[in-house]
Amino acid sequence: MLGKTTEYAIRSLVYIYIQNLKGERPGFKEIARNIDSPEGFTGKVLQIVTRAGLVSSMKGRGGGFFFDNSEKSLSLLEVINVTEGQEFFHKCGFGLKSCDAQNPCPMHDEYVAVRQSFYSLVNRLTIQSLASKVSQNKAVLKRLEITESSID
Amino acid sequence: MLGKTTEYAIRSLVYIYIQNLKGERPGFKEIARNIDSPEGFTGKVLQIVTRAGLVSSMKGRGGGFFFDNSEKSLSLLEVINVTEGQEFFHKCGFGLKSCDAQNPCPMHDEYVAVRQSFYSLVNRLTIQSLASKVSQNKAVLKRLEITESSID
DNA sequence: TTATAAAAAGACACACATATCTTTTTATAG
């Protein structure tokens, strides 16, 4: 469904938000470690979302990523629009170049309903709401490690 | 969502089914013309679905593609399982390697609901049901050409 | 002012999906 770029972007932003609440500004290497993603590629993804203005960054010693306006909520939809492009929620599920109610593909109506429900979902979910779940230990940002002792 | 391979596969199978009803066995070049897909690649896609037994083919003069058991319905799910793989409906929307109700990602429950609704859709829709819509001129297999005279 | 730490940027590398082209196999028509 969503590409790796989008997945890493969302997971990174959730991690950044959680760390920001603790007064920290994580760098991309720390982020990659904590969301279980490839370090260099995560840096590239963070460049994309930073250029798009979804998050802020500081270069140099003590720098890292952070939300300038922590109060403003950021929906997953806004992230997806940046990483997947605006067409993502407008493409025909059948692959037709043009497809609408007037000139539909054979699964148009049913597919639009599913696509709309996914749109509503990512429009409703925010980096903040996901972060809240993680902070409350109701969800995880990476697979749980299977270690001998879970001291970390 | 679905890849080009899957899109061409479904559109091809619908076209084959419609032509079969008319007593015809179309070849991949004719199919590609009528579903607006690249000829050679469509041939490759048809090799995949034929090897998987979703449709039959005959080599040689007068050959082409056809459904051996036209009465048996073929769901889009069966096609997707062949062209996208069985994992398609089991992947975490967040990108986690393992994700379930016991150890969920932050959007697990909501995402599973959307994924399930798409699963139900493609499990319910069949090549036959789509073909029926097209035959009744309620839907199209390719974008309508904008020609000076629509004589074709 | 110099050393250091961090993101940004650029150049590659690799895998896979997508696509094209050529050759081989197979069935049928004549």
Added chain:
DNA sequence: CTATAAAAAGATATGTGTGTCTTTTTATAA
């Protein structure tokens, strides 16, 4: 039996997503 028509198979090409590595820029600490 030969020519023809068709799918199957193989080789190659192209584009995009994914990922790595190196260099550059920038901010801070000392």
